[in-house]
Amino acid sequence: MTSLWKERSPAAPRPRRWLEFARRGAVVAGFFSAVIGLVLLAGHLAFPTDDPLKSIALKALKDKLHENPADEALKQQIRAFDLQSRQAYFRHLNLNRAGAWLLIGGAALFLLSTRKVSAAAEKLPAPKLVPDGAEREARMTALARWAVAGSGSVVVVSMLALAAAHRPPLPDDMQALEKLLAGGGAPTRPEVTAFVAGQWTNWPRFRGPLGTGVAFTTNAPLTWNATNGEGVVWQVPVPAKGHSSPIVWGNHVFLTGGDAKARVVMCFDSNTGTLLWQKTAPPPPGGFAKETEVPEDTGFAASTPATDGTRIFASFATGELVAFDFSGNVVWSKHLGVPENPYGHGTSLLVWQDRLIVQFDQGEAEMGKSRIYAFDTSTGRELWQQRRALSSSWGTPIVIEQGSRKQLIAVGDPLLIAYDVSSGAEMWRADCMGSDLAPSPVFAGGMVIVASPNKQLTAIRPDGQGDVTTTHIVWKLEDFVPDITSPVATDELLFTVTTSGLLGCVDVKSGKKVWDYDLRQDFNASPTLVGDRLYLFGLKGESIVLAAGREAKELARGRVGEPVHASPAFVGGRVFVRGAKNLFCLGEKK
Amino acid sequence: MMWLSVSSLLYFGFYRKGCICPIGAPQNVVLALFSSNYTVPLTALAFFLLPLVAALFFGRSFCAGVCPHGAIQDLVLVKPVILPRWLEQALGVLPYAFLGLGLLFAATGSAFIICRWDPFVPIFRRTGSFTILLIGAAFLLVGMFVGRPYCRFLCPYGALLKLAGKVSKWRVLITPNLCTQCKLCEKACPFGAIREPSPEPPPRPALAAERRRFAALLVALPLLVLTAGWVGSKFAVATSGVNAQVNLAERHLEAKAGNAPKEPTKPEQVALARAARSESELFPAAIAARKNLALGGWILGGGFGLFVGLHLLGFSLWTRRVDWEPDAGDCVACARCFRSCPQELIRLGIAPPEIPQPSAAPGAPKPAHG
Numbered sequence: 001m002t003s004l005w006k007e008r009s010p011a012a013p014r015p016r017r018w019l020e021f022a023r024r025g026a027v028v029a030g031f032f033s034a035v036i037g038l039v040l041l042a043g044h045l046a047f048p049t050d051d052p053l054k055s056i057a058l059k060a061l062k063d064k065l066h067e068n069p070a071d072e073a074l075k076q077q078i079r080a081f082d083l084q085s086r087q088a089y090f091r092h093l094n095l096n097r098a099g100a101w102l103l104i105g106g107a108a109l110f111l112l113s114t115r116k117v118s119a120a121a122e123k124l125p126a127p128k129l130v131p132d133g134a135e136r137e138a139r140m141t142a143l144a145r146w147a148v149a150g151s152g153s154v155v156v157v158s159m160l161a162l163a164a165a166h167r168p169p170l171p172d173d174m175q176a177l178e179k180l181l182a183g184g185g186a187p188t189r190p191e192v193t194a195f196v197a198g199q200w201t202n203w204p205r206f207r208g209p210l211g212t213g214v215a216f217t218t219n220a221p222l223t224w225n226a227t228n229g230e231g232v233v234w235q236v237p238v239p240a241k242g243h244s245s246p247i248v249w250g251n252h253v254f255l256t257g258g259d260a261k262a263r264v265v266m267c268f269d270s271n272t273g274t275l276l277w278q279k280t281a282p283p284p285p286g287g288f289a290k291e292t293e294v295p296e297d298t299g300f301a302a303s304t305p306a307t308d309g310t311r312i313f314a315s316f317a318t319g320e321l322v323a324f325d326f327s328g329n330v331v332w333s334k335h336l337g338v339p340e341n342p343y344g345h346g347t348s349l350l351v352w353q354d355r356l357i358v359q360f361d362q363g364e365a366e367m368g369k370s371r372i373y374a375f376d377t378s379t380g381r382e383l384w385q386q387r388r389a390l391s392s393s394w395g396t397p398i399v400i401e402q403g404s405r406k407q408l409i410a411v412g413d414p415l416l417i418a419y420d421v422s423s424g425a426e427m428w429r430a431d432c433m434g435s436d437l438a439p440s441p442v443f444a445g446g447m448v449i450v451a452s453p454n455k456q457l458t459a460i461r462p463d464g465q466g467d468v469t470t471t472h473i474v475w476k477l478e479d480f481v482p483d484i485t486s487p488v489a490t491d492e493l494l495f496t497v498t499t500s501g502l503l504g505c506v507d508v509k510s511g512k513k514v515w516d517y518d519l520r521q522d523f524n525a526s527p528t529l530v531g532d533r534l535y536l537f538g539l540k541g542e543s544i545v546l547a548a549g550r551e552a553k554e555l556a557r558g559r560v561g562e563p564v565h566a567s568p569a570f571v572g573g574r575v576f577v578r579g580a581k582n583l584f585c586l587g588e589k590k
Numbered sequence: 591m592m593w594l595s596v597s598s599l600l601y602f603g604f605y606r607k608g609c610i611c612p613i614g615a616p617q618n619v620v621l622a623l624f625s626s627n628y629t630v631p632l633t634a635l636a637f638f639l640l641p642l643v644a645a646l647f648f649g650r651s652f653c654a655g656v657c658p659h660g661a662i663q664d665l666v667l668v669k670p671v672i673l674p675r676w677l678e679q680a681l682g683v684l685p686y687a688f689l690g691l692g693l694l695f696a697a698t699g700s701a702f703i704i705c706r707w708d709p710f711v712p713i714f715r716r717t718g719s720f721t722i723l724l725i726g727a728a729f730l731l732v733g734m735f736v737g738r739p740y741c742r743f744l745c746p747y748g749a750l751l752k753l754a755g756k757v758s759k760w761r762v763l764i765t766p767n768l769c770t771q772c773k774l775c776e777k778a779c780p781f782g783a784i785r786e787p788s789p790e791p792p793p794r795p796a797l798a799a800e801r802r803r804f805a806a807l808l809v810a811l812p813l814l815v816l817t818a819g820w821v822g823s824k825f826a827v828a829t830s831g832v833n834a835q836v837n838l839a840e841r842h843l844e845a846k847a848g849n850a851p852k853e854p855t856k857p858e859q860v861a862l863a864r865a866a867r868s869e870s871e872l873f874p875a876a877i878a879a880r881k882n883l884a885l886g887g888w889i890l891g892g893g894f895g896l897f898v899g900l901h902l903l904g905f906s907l908w909t910r911r912v913d914w915e916p917d918a919g920d921c922v923a924c925a926r927c928f929r930s931c932p933q934e935l936i937r938l939g940i941a942p943p944e945i946p947q948p949s950a951a952p953g954a955p956k957p958a959h960g
Contacts, residue, residue, distance in 0.1 A: 100716035125777035134789035147680035152898035163824035384870035
């Protein structure tokens with residue numbers, strides 16, 4: 001340490017020889033480094049490394065080989081070219097590596113020499129006296145203040161300029177994206193606007209406009225008798241077998257039917273019952289590998305079609321998904337694969353605004369085959385799909401609006417899941433379901449109410465996020481749980497009917513039993529709420545109308561004379577009922 | 591110190607190839623805080639915390655003693671030029687902007703841009719992006735005349751250490767007993783980190799004007815934060831292509847629109863492109879990532895606005911300083927000033943006889959020696 005001061009003191013002169021050596025060393029090392037640096041730079045710019053993995057020439061040769069896989073000469077050429085390009089690539093890398101070490105070495109020598117020279121030339125500082133420190137400090141502070149404000153502004157303005165200059169192609173939300181994908185950001189399609197307005201006076205899907213069994217008409221007839229034609233507007237035989245329910249739009253009534261050979265969509269005139277057309281769903285390209293087998297009770301056409309007022313959409317147990325226009329022309333079709341479902345496919349379709357929702361649960365949960373899709377109604381283009389780690393189910397989803405949240409509510413085994421219907425993103429889930437799920441969910445009194453056969457009825461508040469099992473379940477009830485039919489509800493009362501005909505009434509808010517009533521008939525068709533009446537169609541061919549109130553009160557009975565498996569459609573003072581053999585239009589004859 | 595720098599450069603730089611280093615570690619930590627799918631490696635956590643904790647007590651000793659980035663800049667410094675204070679202050683804002691950007695992109699799982707744009711790691715590895723290598727070379731060339739340009743005007747971890755150093759109690763101080771006001775330390779410091787004794791408090795009229803300025807700035811501060819936050823969100827959306835999900839979605843959209851998209855270049859972008867995700871998986875994920883970035887942009891911009899606002903407010907505060915001393919935040923504890931301080935030489939017993947012994951001034955502070 002004693003030499004420290006001496007080293008820095010001009011009084012101790014450095015040996016001239018070493019200084020001269022350092023000076024020359026600095027020049028030589030600097031020149032050497034500059035040359036090496038320039039050579040590396042020129043090498044990089046003039047001979048860019050051809051990564052063999054990205055070689056266009058090699059890719060072209062491989063493409064040629066794909067066309068002619070047996071060409072041995074071409075294979076040899078590819079191998080030789082690949083080896084050559086790899087060797088060239090690694091030679092280039094080795095040269096760069098050696099050059100980098102030379103540059104580092106040269107730069108280190110240059111710095112060492114330069115520091116020596118610089119230290120020798122260093123002069124002792126001679127600080128000057130600054131007379132007015134306060135004034136200078138004030139001036140410096142003012143300058144620094146402006147400098148910080150300026151540089152902060154430069155940063156913010158640069159960010160803003162970059163934001164203004166770059167318009168990212170990805171829109172801000174899913175709806176805007178879908179508009180963009182549908183046609184360059186065009187406004188909502190006119191037919192979608194017409195559908196949204198017209199769905200309330202029609203019956204566009206399974207269990208009515210909302211899919212909850214609630215009709216938006218109040219003038220439905222009370223009595224009829226198909227055996228003598230009383231209260232029957234028309235009655236026509238249905239040419240193709242099926243359990244799917246009728247849907248109605250304007251003057252059209254649509255049904256699906258079919259067997260192992262062909263699945264069809266039928267269109268009837270709603271005023272006369274005339275069969276306007278019957279069209280077969282196109283099979284998948286290449287046909288089916290083997291004939292699909294489904295249980296007799298379910299059949300090939302248990303899934304109720306849906307319409308968007310312009311097209312009719314149908315799905316079948318064989319996996320076809322097809323869109324016809326109202327004249328019976330195929331608009332688009334696709335094949336989702338034959339669902340592996342022990343009781344056949346029964347989940348119905350749902351149209352929400354411009355999209356067709358298809359719940360396609362199948363197999364066991366661990367197989368990971370269940371999906372829920374949203375397709376563009378006009379083109380069939382997939383808008384989103386979600387994997388569902390759930391087993392087979394047969395319930396049909398509904399869309400509810402909770403504030404600004406449009407939720408797609410889908411039952412599954414063992415989870416009830418709500419999705420954002422725009423994006424398909426999961427919003428919440430509740431572990432409250434069991435197996436053999438046929439009943440569909442309903443929305444009443446601000447709650448989603450679901451029935452899980454052999455388990456319970458559950459009411460859930462739909463304003464949660466994530467797993468809401470322990471936080472949002474309002475009540476559970478182990479009585480009156482339907483096994484096939486779906487519940488129906490007002491904001492106060494929930495009605496369920498079991499297959500054996502036990503009609504139960506439950507208070508929506510509390511989940512307490514209000515009354516029960518034995519209908520003495522088996523039921524597969526779900527009840528419908530029309531105004532303050534409850535309509536039920538049984539397997540004995542008898543219909544029962546009850547008051548939807550706090551007391552069990554039968555209002556009327558009617559007959560269609562054949563078992564009814566499908567849920568009826570209520571439109572404009574008429575009821576459209578699909579019996580085992582016939583399609584009925586009930587109401588007053590005009 | 592030079593041999594410490596050489597050792598640090600050889601070991602942490604060329605041998606360890608600049609990774610892992612604390613400069614990028616805040617990204618690991620913030621990603622772990624915001625993503626349930628990521629656990630911060632203990633090494634990264636230690637590299638993040640240790641220098642920071644040390645700085646809280648002892649100032650930025652890490653910068654001078656351990657950091658290979660600082661070491662390489664120290665070694666190339668040949669003829670230091672002292673920058674004017676206003677320029678130092680102006681450029682001193684940049685590390686915080688870079689830190690904010692790095693944290694934003696890390697928190698949203700988009701990218702570790704602090705590592706990606708590190709100018710020296712490609713030099714340590716002798717390979718890397720050509721652009722970054724050029725930037726590194728440029729920093730070294732500038733560093734021959736401007737002391738530690740990266741540490742002072744860009745290093746995001748240095749920005750954190752600077753904040754920690756400001757409250758450090760046992761940081762480096764120059765004079766052991768008494769400052770003779772010789773100013774030699776100021777000339778010795780190539781980083782402009784030595785502060786002169788403060789002049790007398792301003793007269794009453796000037797003080798009143800300063801208070802009015804302070805109040806006006808305080809009132810304008812929320813507006814500044816909101817404006818910068820809004821700009822930040824717009825900026826984050828515009829640059830959201832850094833996120834691999836958004837990048838893939840944008841390229842996919844461009845391909846659908848008939849425009850030839852650019853090939854993915856970053857490893858995570860390539861990996862995602864190869865994952866062959868469906869539109870229905872990709873688009874919602876990309877839009878969710880975009881929304882997170884927009885929200886993060888608000889926080890980034892607002893935070894930057896707050897930082898600049900508080901910095902401006904700080905100019906109105908008068909600090910009492912009796913002796914020449916290193917700035918608590920700017921000093922990197924390199925000890926160059928010790929070699930120039932006559933008092934230090936006396937303390938070590940190596941002062942030449944011609945240097946007069948100081949006499950203690952009444953009331954002069956006796957700071958602890960670092």
